Amino acid sequence: MLPTSDDIRQLNDRISHQAAFIDRLRDEVRQVIVGQQYMLDRLLIGLLSNGHVLLEGVPGLAKTLTIKSLAQAVHAKFSRIQFTPDLLPADVIGTMIYHQQKNEFVVRKGPIFANFVLADEINRAPAKVQSALLEAMQERQVTIGDQTYKLDEPFLVLATQNPLEQEGTYPLPEAQVDRFIMKVVVGYPSRQEEQLIIRQQVQGVRPPVIQQVVSMSELVEARDLTRQIYMDEKIEQYIIDIVFATRRPAEYGLAKLEPLISYGGSPRASINLALAAKAHAYLSKRAFVIPEDVKAIAKDVLRHRVGLTYEAEAENVNVEQVIEDILGAVQVP
Amino acid sequence: MLKKITIIWLLVTVAGLFSVQAQDVRVQASVDRNKILIGEPIQLRLDVEIPQGTPMGWFNLDTIPHFTFITRNKIDTQNNVRTILFKQILSITSFDSGQWVIPQLGLTVGNNRYLTDSISIMVDYSPADPNQPYHDLKDIVEVPETDSLYINYILVAATLIAIALLVWLLSRKKKAAATPAPAAPRLSALEQAMKELEELKAASSSANVKTYFTRLNDILRTYFKNRNLVTAPNAGNESFVQKVQSDLSRDQVLQLAQTLRLTDAVKFAKYNPSAAEQEEAYDVIRKTLPIIDEIHYKNPGS
Numbered sequence: 236m237l238p239t240s241d242d243i244r245q246l247n248d249r250i251s252h253q254a255a256f257i258d259r260l261r262d263e264v265r266q267v268i269v270g271q272q273y274m275l276d277r278l279l280i281g282l283l284s285n286g287h288v289l290l291e292g293v294p295g296l297a298k299t300l301t302i303k304s305l306a307q308a309v310h311a312k313f314s315r316i317q318f319t320p321d322l323l324p325a326d327v328i329g330t331m332i333y334h335q336q337k338n339e340f341v342v343r344k345g346p347i348f349a350n351f352v353l354a355d356e357i358n359r360a361p362a363k364v365q366s367a368l369l370e371a372m373q374e375r376q377v378t379i380g381d382q383t384y385k386l387d388e389p390f391l392v393l394a395t396q397n398p399l400e401q402e403g404t405y406p407l408p409e410a411q412v413d414r415f416i417m418k419v420v421v422g423y424p425s426r427q428e429e430q431l432i433i434r435q436q437v438q439g440v441r442p443p444v445i446q447q448v449v450s451m452s453e454l455v456e457a458r459d460l461t462r463q464i465y466m467d468e469k470i471e472q473y474i475i476d477i478v479f480a481t482r483r484p485a486e487y488g489l490a491k492l493e494p495l496i497s498y499g500g501s502p503r504a505s506i507n508l509a510l511a512a513k514a515h516a517y518l519s520k521r522a523f524v525i526p527e528d529v530k531a532i533a534k535d536v537l538r539h540r541v542g543l544t545y546e547a548e549a550e551n552v553n554v555e556q557v558i559e560d561i562l563g564a565v566q567v568p
Numbered sequence: 569m570l571k572k573i574t575i576i577w578l579l580v581t582v583a584g585l586f587s588v589q590a591q592d593v594r595v596q597a598s599v600d601r602n603k604i605l606i607g608e609p610i611q612l613r614l615d616v617e618i619p620q621g622t623p624m625g626w627f628n629l630d631t632i633p634h635f636t637f638i639t640r641n642k643i644d645t646q647n648n649v650r651t652i653l654f655k656q657i658l659s660i661t662s663f664d665s666g667q668w669v670i671p672q673l674g675l676t677v678g679n680n681r682y683l684t685d686s687i688s689i690m691v692d693y694s695p696a697d698p699n700q701p702y703h704d705l706k707d708i709v710e711v712p713e714t715d716s717l718y719i720n721y722i723l724v725a726a727t728l729i730a731i732a733l734l735v736w737l738l739s740r741k742k743k744a745a746a747t748p749a750p751a752a753p754r755l756s757a758l759e760q761a762m763k764e765l766e767e768l769k770a771a772s773s774s775a776n777v778k779t780y781f782t783r784l785n786d787i788l789r790t791y792f793k794n795r796n797l798v799t800a801p802n803a804g805n806e807s808f809v810q811k812v813q814s815d816l817s818r819d820q821v822l823q824l825a826q827t828l829r830l831t832d833a834v835k836f837a838k839y840n841p842s843a844a845e846q847e848e849a850y851d852v853i854r855k856t857l858p859i860i861d862e863i864h865y866k867n868p869g870s
Contacts, residue, residue: 243838469835
C-alpha cells in the first residue's frame with residue numbers, strides 16, 4: 236500500500252528524532268579524523284543502505300582510520316584483512332583445524348566474521364580470494380567444511396584499492412565490482428585541513444579514544460527507517476532516465492557519448508541508486524527523496540558500472556565526465 | 569743367407585703394400601675463391617678418396633673461426649673400382665674483414681689421421697675511392713600533366729554553378745525576409761517569469777496542487793536558466809538557493825529555501841499545503857525574482 240501524506244509526515248518526525256545519532260557519530264569521528272566528511276558520509280550511506288563500499292584513493296588519506304573510528308563509534312566488531320598475493324581464501328573466511336585433545340576437526344572462523352570488514356588493497360590478492368570475499372558479501376554467509384555460517388548483522392565490507400601501483404595487481408572484474416553499492420574516490424584534504432593534520436600529528440598528543448555513541452539496535456532501526464523513506468514515482472523515473480542515459484545516451488541528446496560508452500549501468504545500478512538516494516535523504520533527516528539526493532550519489536553509484544571504450548581513453552574522457560554530462564542532460568523532475 | 573734374403577723380401581713387399589694403400593687415400597679441401605667482400609659466399613669443397621671398405625670418420629666441422637656457415641650440402645659418394653670418393657660442398661661466408669685462414673681439417677681413415685691444407689681467405693670491404701666526388705640525391709623530376717586541363721575545366725564549371733546557386737538562394741531568402749512577419753515582443757527573463765506567474769495565478773483555482781507547485785518550480789528554474797545563473801536542466805532547488813545566497817538578505821534566503829522545501833514536499837512527498845501556504849509560496853517567488861534581477865541585471869531589458 237502506498238503511504239499517504241500523513242504517513243510520510245509521521246515518518247519524517249520519526250527520522251528527525253531517530254537520525255540524531257548521525258550528528259553524534261560525525262562529531263565523534265571528527266575528533267580523530269580531520270576532514271574526509273565526504274568519505275564518512277558515503278560510509279554511512281553504505282551502512283544505512285546495507286551495501287558494501289569500495290574506496291579508491293592513494294595511501295595516507297585516512298581510509299583505514301575512518302573505517303576503524305566508525306566501527307568504534309558504533310561499537311561493532313571490526314577486522315582488517317590486508318590483501319596480499321599469497322593470501323588464501325581460508326585466511327579470509329576461516330578453515331577447519333585439527334584439535335588434538337578432542338581428536339577432531341574444529342572450525343576456526345576467519346576475519347570475515349565481523350560487522351565491519353576492511354579489505355585493504357583488495358586488488359592485491361588473486362581472483363580466488365577476491366571471489367571468496369565477494370561471494371560472502373553477496374550471500375552474507377560462509378561455508379566452512381560442511382557447515383554454513385550466517386555472517387553478523389550489520390555486515391559491511393569496506394574495500395580499498397590504490398589507483399597508482401597497478402603492477403602485480405589483480406583488478407576486480409566488472410561483475411564483481413558491481414557488488415559494491417558505491418565506489419568512492421577519496422580525495423586529498425584541503426590546505427586548512429592538512430595544516431590541522433600536521434599540527435595534530437607533530438604535537439604528539441595522543442588522539443582521543445572514540446566512544447560508542449550509537450548502539451547496534453539504533454543502527455538496525457535506522458536501516459529499517461531508511462527502507463521506508465518515500466520515493467515518488469517522478470524520482471523513480473528520474474533514476475531510470477539516468478541509468479538509461481548511460482545505456483542509450485543518444486536518446487537523451489547525448490549522441491556524442493555514444494562512441495565513448497561501451498556498456499551502461501545494469502538494473503542493479505538503478506536499485507543501488509534508489510537505495511543510496513534514500514540513505515542520503517536519511518542523512519538529511521528527510522522522509523522523502525528529492526532529485527538532489529539522486530544527483531549527490533549518482534557518481535559514486537555509477538562510476539564503476541559504466542564502461543568506457545578505447546576511444547574515450549584515447550580522448551582522455553573519464554567516467555566522471557560522462558556521468559556529469561548525463562546528469563546535465565537528464566531533466567530534473 | 570737364404571733366410572736373410574727371405575726376410576728382406578718380405579719386409580719390402582709389406583712396405584710396398586702399405587705405400588700403395590697410403591697412396592689410395594686422398595684428402596683435399598678447396599675453395600672457389602680466396603678473396604671476398606664482407607658477406608659474400610665462398611664454396612668450400614671437401615674431397616676424400618679412400619680404398620673400398622676402409623672405415624672412415626667424416627670431418628668434424630662445427631665452426632670455423634671468423635667464418636659462418638650458410639648452407640651444408642649432403643655428402644656425395646662415387647664408387648670407383650678400387651676406391652670410393654666422398655664429396656661435400658659447404659657454403660660459407662665471413663662478416664669480419666681481414667686475412668683469415670680456414671685451418672687444416674682433420675679426418676681419420678682406418679687407423680691414420682689425415683689433414684687438408686689450410687686455405688687463406690682475404691675478406692675485404694667493398695672498394696671505395698675517397699677521392700671521387702660525392703653526388704647529391706637527384707631532384708624530383710617533373711612529369712608533365714596531361715589530364716589536369718580537363719580537371720581545371722570541371723572545377724571552373726562546378727564553381728560557376730555553385731556561385732549561381734548561392735546567388736539564387738540568397739535572392740530567394742531576401743524575398744522571403746522582405747515579407748513582414750508579425751514581430752513577437754521579446755521579453756526579458758524576468759518579464760517572461762512574471763507573465764508566467766500571472767498565468768499560473770489565473771489558473772490556480774482549477775489546477776491540481778501538485779501541478780501548481782511543479783509549475784511554480786519550473787518558472788523559477790526557467791528564470792535561472794534564462795539568466796544563466798545555473799546550468800539547467802540539471803539544477804535542483806538547493807543549487808538555486810546556493811546561487812543567490814550572497815545576494816539576498818538572511819530572511820529572504822530563508823523564505824526562498826522554505827518555499828522550495830515546500831515545493832519539494834508537495835512534488836515528492838504528497839504534502840497537501842494549505843491555501844495560505846500556497847499563497848505564501850507564490851508571493852515569495854513573485855517578490856524574490858525582481859530582487860535577484862535587480863542585483864544581477866540593472867537593466868532588465870538586457
